[in-house]
Amino acid sequence: MIDYDAILFDNDGVLVEPPTDENLVDAAESAFRAVGVENPDATHVDEVVRGVTSDSLRDVCSVYDVDPAEFWHARDRHASDAQLAEFREGGRARYDDVAAIEDLAHDLGIVSSNQHRTVEFVIKFCEFEDLFDTYYGRGMGVEDLHRKKPDPYFLERALDDLAAESALFVGDSESDVVAAHRAGLDSAFVRRPHCVDTSLSTEPDYEVDDLYDVAKIAN
The missing domain is CATH 3.40.50.1000 (HAD superfamily/HAD-like)
Structure with a gap:
């Protein structure tokens, strides 16, 4: 030993x-809306939920002509807020x-x-x-x-x-x-x-x- x-x-x-996938997906959709993207493709939402890399983030953001740094800050803020709410509400x-x-x-x-x-x-x-x-x-x-x-x-x-x-x-x-x-x-x-x-x-x-x-x- x-x-x-x-x-x-x-x-x-x-x-x-x-965290639940549902909450993280909702948070990602909220992040897109925060940078002016109202109807992101579901595939792109999934890509920024888990396993995100700098390259994949840049590729997704280029589709919607949004700044990767601005979007990522929104994504992380919404994801973090959603997770904190899960704990406070008894979901985690x-x-x-x-x-x-x-x-x-x-x-x-x-x-x-x-x-x-x-x-x-x-x-x-x-x-x-x-x-x-x-x-x-x-x-x-x-x-x-x-x-x-x-x-x-x-x-x-x-x-x-x-x-x-x-x-x-x-x-x-x-x-x-x-x-x-x-x-x-x-x-x-x-x-x-x-x-x-x-x-x-x-x-x-x-x-x-x-x-x-x-x-x-x-x-």
Whole structure:
């Protein structure tokens, strides 16, 4: 068993329930309207909901002759507001098995590809302040798009914060697994209900059912 200095976690789908596709689509449509596009193509809406890259954003915005930076700020603001509302209205919550990691002696951190603003809200709303020693989401500008996982940028910043030489990163997507390996970390893939049928082309170091299994690995 490896004695890790720290354990890092993705947020959405690992510590808290993931946002609903319906809410994110509604937020994306609102963002289009905010920049003057009343009837965007459904394919373009889908393209800016998940897995957005600088290139795909530029391509979509060129169709409607809108500024990518202006649109992306609107998109992220509406997406973040929609997620905060989900928590406040009871549509999302922390997973019960977060209790499994509350007594771990390790330094703990969060690294998310979601907006840092949204992660900050989750930290307070879910009462994570005393549990996690550092946390990162990305900025709401186009300049941070390339820093989303699988880029290891924010993982490496979290490791520096914790002065950790060895760490485990727990995620629920292939990009989490790839980011962990690029940062030189071990990876644990959590097969929550929303990703139980996900096929991975990159092998994680561990596959687990929940955070109780993560606690067993750590101990």
